[in-house]
Amino acid sequence: MATTSVSISGSRGPTLGSEDYSLYSGLSEDELIQLAVERSLADAYSSGSITAVTKTPAVRNESAWNQPTKSNPTFTRPTTHPPHNASVPINSLSIQQNQPSGRNAEPQHCTPSNEATRSYSFISDKGQRCVAWRRYDGSMYITQESEEPLDPIVEAIQKGAVETLIKMLWRGKSLANLNKQGWTPLHEAAFYGQEKCLQVILKAHPETIDSRTRKQQTPLLLAAAAERTGCIQHLLEMGADPNIPNKDGETPLYKACEKENPENVAILLNRGALVNKPCLQGWTALHEAVCRDNVEICEMLVRAGARLGATNMYGITPLFIAAQSGRDKALLFLIKKGADINTQANDGATALYEASKNGHEEIVELLLSQNADPNVATKAGFLPLHIAAQRGNDGIVSMLIPVTSKARVRRSGISPIHLAAERNKDEVLETLIDAGYDVNATLSHDRSTMYEDRRSTALYFAVVNNNTDATEMLLDAGADPNLDTFSPLLVALRQGSFQTVTLLVEHGADVNSVLPTHPTSFPGTVLFCMKYLSLLKYLMDNGCDALSCFQCQYGSIPHPPLKMTRHRDDRDDIGKSPPKFPFSYEDWAVIKEKSALPRPLMHMCRLTIRSQVGYKRLKHLDTLPLPQRLIKYLSIDRSHVY
Incomplete structure (x- = not known):
């Protein structure tokens, strides 16, 4: 034989x-x-x-x-130190062949020489597995990854x-x-x-029934992750531990919930799986089932003793997850089971806040119908109405306005109008204005100091964004253009937006606004008009103090050098030239040339009378009790100016 x-x-x-x-x-x-x-x-x-x-x-x-190899078809039991596979030189580089096994096995990269620092595996357009190596000098080179025969045991199992x-x-x-x-x-x-x-x-x-991989995966966990019900049953019958987690703290029950397999969940629960065992992030099986909106599994977990108020490392409960991700079925189930609807995460956010943030209108409506409190603020002081206005969801804003306390809004130091204007949410801005929110509400001192320009009104946000529609909407609603430290008119002039400047001036913006950080003897508005002569002319026509540009205590003689004050800590600045200002005397050449030209006596009289009447009265010149001929005379006719 x-x-x-x-x-x-x-x-x-x-x-x-x-x-x-x-x-x-x-x-x-x-x-x-x-x-x-x-x-x-x-x-x-x-x-x-x-x-x-x-x-x-x-x-x-x-x-x-x-x-197995061609030269040695037999199989020998390995020694204590099995020989390494032969190295195959590719492009003058010796690369060891590695063999990954199993579907979830980590990808194996070739071992480069000392000159390579990092490798990246990819599949070429010809279907070949390749490895890209990055040298220390940053250059790249590519090699083919060798394919090794599948282990006979693995092949037989597959x-x-x-x-x-x-x-x-x-x-x-x-x-x-x-x-x-x-x-x-x-x-x-x-x-x-x-x-x-x-x-x-x-x-x-x-003895290998609970053996673990490098990722601490047991055979039972792999079977649950791959939804192998028969293997799960047999492993549990043979005594496999259902509560051994992987390196991320995920148990077989957690994997079964992740795969939405109620049959496997029931098998594991009946074999003693811990229903409240959290992963490293603090998530429980109920968190995962709620995230999948699987009410059937949620019911099984709750019956097995799952805690409704279990929190992860961020203080997030399953109900919070349902509201955050828009899982209405799971949310309604949790509410019926008695979950706290006003629970707060570590940052103070509620389920209603998260639903408003992510634009889940149905969830917001459901939470409000279940008496969720819309006046619970986050640690940053934001209410659900704030975040809904910031995200521009007009439907949610309309639902929250009637139930939100305006006193709580004022206490927060910021109005939802600010956030709508900042993010250019014009529809929400209009809804808030129609609801009676104050268009002249100012930021609290703490919030205003967060901005370098110390802005405080919603109008300022609209002008900074060059949003003409929002600017007009706010001005028509009664916004005061002179409340900010740095006038919105100066911002509009710097942008060169004639339309915005016109809107602001027509609604009472001070054309003689000054720069609070750079005080000058002339209006700051003039400074920002040097590149836009049409805007400069418009300001002059509307009452800008032009004479202040030529009234100087030194007259026409040269100015003395500026005396720079030096602090004790400014010793390093000794000997350095004084800082340059954003303007120079040459910038006024155009205005000086205009002022040097002779003016008709009639126009000089007109300017004198206008200065006596005052700018505020001139804005309503047609209503003054003056003869029509005099009103026409005082109205500046561009053809008579020069």
Whole structure:
């Protein structure tokens, strides 16, 4: 009878041929497995090469699985230090071949020489696996990643070849070794859902039932993640621990909820899975089920004792998750079960605040119908109305306006009108104005100092954004253009927006506004008009004090040098030239030229009378009790100016 011998640890052991295996064909599968296990263990002990396998095996860097080659078709049990795979030079670079195993195994990159610092795996347009290496000098070069043959055990498991596994056991093959990712054959069988193979492996190596990969994944967790119900049942029946988490703290129950598999959830709960065990982020299985809006699983978890008020590391409850992500079914379920509707996260945000922030109108309506408090502010002082106005959701703003306290809005130091104007949400701005919110509300001192220009009104935000529609809307509603420290008119002049300047001046903006940070003897509005002569002329026509530009205590003689005050801490500035101002005397050349030209006596009289009447009265010149001929005379006719 011809036989094929199997070498175990370098010593010749009992041989088993294919004909011998056929002699046992009359035995049942369980009897065959048991016989193979006993014979494999007897052979290993007789050779003295068996090693104990712990319940949670240590991770090894070398591949512990045997690899067939063309030169050596037999399989030998690995030694203590298995030989490394041969290096293959590619583009003058020696690269070690690594073999990943399992679907969730980490991608293996080739090991570069010392000149390479980082690698990136990708698939080329021809379908080849490649690795891009980055050298220390920043240059890149690309190599092809070699493809190694699949481990025979993994191949047998993936194909569900139970007889092949039994033959391997007869030949003394161990089914408890680890690959480079810490996966055992049991992990592979559980992940691929090969229940028969899993039974064979467990009977041969029951001690590996709770073994863990490098990511601390047990076979049960992999089966739950891959939705392998049969494997889950068998592992639990064989005593697998359902509460061993992976490195992220996720348990098999958590994975079953993530996959929305109620059957697996029920199996795990019936086998003692802890329903309130959190992951590293603090999420429980109920958090995950609510996030998936799966009411069926939520019901099962609550019946099993899931805490409705469980919080993650950010203080977020399952109800908060439902409102934040727009899960209306799960939200209604939690409310009916008695979850706190006004719970706050670590930053003070409520479920209503998050729903308003993310634009879930149905959720906001549901929360308000269940008496959610819209006047609970975050630690930043924002109410749900604030965030809804900032995000521009007009529907939510309309729902929140009737139930929001204006006193609480004032206490926050910022009006939703500010936020709507800042984000150019014109529809929301109009809704707030129609609801009676004060268009002249100013920011609190603390909030105003957050801006370098110390802005305080919604009108200022609209002008800064060059939003003419919002500016007109606010001005028509009664906004005062002279409340800010830095006048909105100066901003509009700097932008060169003639339309905005016209709107501000027509609604009473001070055309003689000064720069609070750079006081001058002439209006600051003149300074910003030097590049826009049409705007300068418009300001002069509307009462800007032009004479102040020519009234100087030094007259026409040169100005003395500026005396710069020096502080005690300014010693480093000694000897340096004085700072340059944003304007110079040459900037006034155009105005000086205009002032030097002779003016008709009639026009000079007109200017004198206008200065006596005053700018405020001139704005309403048609209503003055003066003869129509005099009113026409005082009205500046552009053809008579020069």
